[in-house]
Amino acid sequence: MFKRQSKSTASGLFSTLVMTVALGAAAEAGGGAETRSASAQQERQMAQHPYVGLWVTDDGRVRHELLANGRYDEARGNRQSAYRGRYEVTGSHIEYWDDTGFTADGDFVDANTLHHGGMILRRQ
Secondary structure, three states: OOEOOOHHHHHHHHHHHHHHHHHHHHHHHHHOHHHHHHHHHHHHHHHOOOOOEEEEEOOOOEEEEEOOOOEEEEEEOOEEEEEEEEEEEEOOEEEEEEOOOOEEEEEEEEOOEEEEOOEEEEEO
């Protein structure tokens, strides 16, 4: 389910956005070799994360692709990329922030099962 952001969540997102913009500006200014290196290292670590990959409901209607760069792409029925945004995993809990500002969350029950918004998705 999507929910409205609380002030503390919005504040945290703002801080993350400011940090992301600052890191991007530093990289564009030519002094960003270290920033690019840290970003590449983080992406390599995410690629090895056990939850990166495709998660699908049993009927195939909803498909979440968790990308190694911390982004996700959700397809619904025939609508490819119905929702896109970023995600973070803490332990077995996942938080989603779609590009329009809505938030959602879910929990990995085991290595092959994700409960999200009343749905059960399984690793493909």
